[in-house]
Amino acid sequence: MLRSTAVLLPSSLSPSSTNNQQPLTTSDNVLQQIVSPNLILIIVSSDTIQSNSTSVTVFSISKSTEDETCDINIIEQPSSLTAKKQSGFRWIHVDSSGFMDSAVPPLICLENRSSRICMYTLYGWSTFIEQYYFYFSAWLRDEDSPVVARLSQLISALTNLTMETTEEFQIGNYGIGGYYSPHVDFYHKWEYPAYYHKVGNRIATWMTYMSDVEWGGATVFPLFGGYITPKKGSTLFWYNLHASGEVDYRTLHAACPVLIGNKWVANKWIHEYGQ
Numbered sequence: 001m002l003r004s005t006a007v008l009l010p011s012s013l014s015p016s017s018t019n020n021q022q023p024l025t026t027s028d029n030v031l032q033q034i035v036s037p038n039l040i041l042i043i044v045s046s047d048t049i050q051s052n053s054t055s056v057t058v059f060s061i062s063k064s065t066e067d068e069t070c071d072i073n074i075i076e077q078p079s080s081l082t083a084k085k086q087s088g089f090r091w092i093h094v095d096s097s098g099f100m101d102s103a104v105p106p107l108i109c110l111e112n113r114s115s116r117i118c119m120y121t122l123y124g125w126s127t128f129i130e131q132y133y134f135y136f137s138a139w140l141r142d143e144d145s146p147v148v149a150r151l152s153q154l155i156s157a158l159t160n161l162t163m164e165t166t167e168e169f170q171i172g173n174y175g176i177g178g179y180y181s182p183h184v185d186f187y188h189k190w191e192y193p194a195y196y197h198k199v200g201n202r203i204a205t206w207m208t209y210m211s212d213v214e215w216g217g218a219t220v221f222p223l224f225g226g227y228i229t230p231k232k233g234s235t236l237f238w239y240n241l242h243a244s245g246e247v248d249y250r251t252l253h254a255a256c257p258v259l260i261g262n263k264w265v266a267n268k269w270i271h272e273y274g275q
């Protein structure tokens with residue numbers, strides 16, 4: 001994975017400006033900047049999820065290549081899970097029957113019980129200062145729980161991508177001061193040649209926020225000039241590669257430090273092979 005720490009975040013994107021917990025809307029300039037034809041941003045607002053209903057409203061936001069305007073499509077499809085790929089941009093129709101609401105508590109519970117918990121820091125377990133990232137994570141396999149398996153199925157159905165070459169689910173937990181420095185999720189052939197040969201690069205990232213964060217913890221895309229405030233159940237999905245397979249550096253992103261509260265995310269990295 002490329003490690004780039006040389007990115008300066010504009011002051012408007014600093015963590016202190018992310019603490020108002022305003023929900024993102026289409027009129028938000030930041031959001032308009034963040035979306036590009038190659039970056040799909042799905043905001044699944046948990047407010048819109050009714051646990052007993054058969055449909056979920058999904059905000060699929062895309063910037064059209066022609067006029068640079070930002071469109072929002074709110075689509076309710078009660079009976080099917082379909083993903084459409086269109087030239088220039090893509091959108092996704094969803095019916096997940098309140099899935100996110102029911103998935104979050106068991107996933108958190110599993111995380112608490114997980115024996116595969118580990119702490120990610122650049123220099124191991126020693127000091128936390130000036131390290132690349134600081135958070136706890138655990139890996140969940142589909143076999144660990146029907147909830148995990150169902151979430152994988154949902155992602156596959158929504159994105160139209162096979163889960164055959166995905167990584168296990170990564171559950172990440174940031175405590176106070178937890179952060180992840182600017183990085184990209186893809187890697188280069190020469191970094192892990194054997195692994196690359198087996199599954200290809202990380203074509204896409206799926207990230208669901210499993211908690212709100214009282215203050216801080218935003219995910220920042222500095223090259224798009226925008227950030228997303230964590231909101232339980234909201235999901236970001238973006239392609240890390242161009243259609244040609246070339247890596248897309250515009251997907252550089254970071255997790256701002258959590259100032260107050262606790263942040264939980266669930267990541268799924270989807271690989272190229274089999275797609």
Ligand SMILES: O=C(O)CCC(=O)C(=O)O
Pocket residue numbers: 172180185217218219220253254255256265267
């Ligand atoms: O927690 C976030 O907001 C981002 C996490 C992330 O980028 C990663 O785990 O690769």
Ligand SMILES: [Fe+2]
Pocket residue numbers: 183184185253
């Ligand atoms: Fe990342």
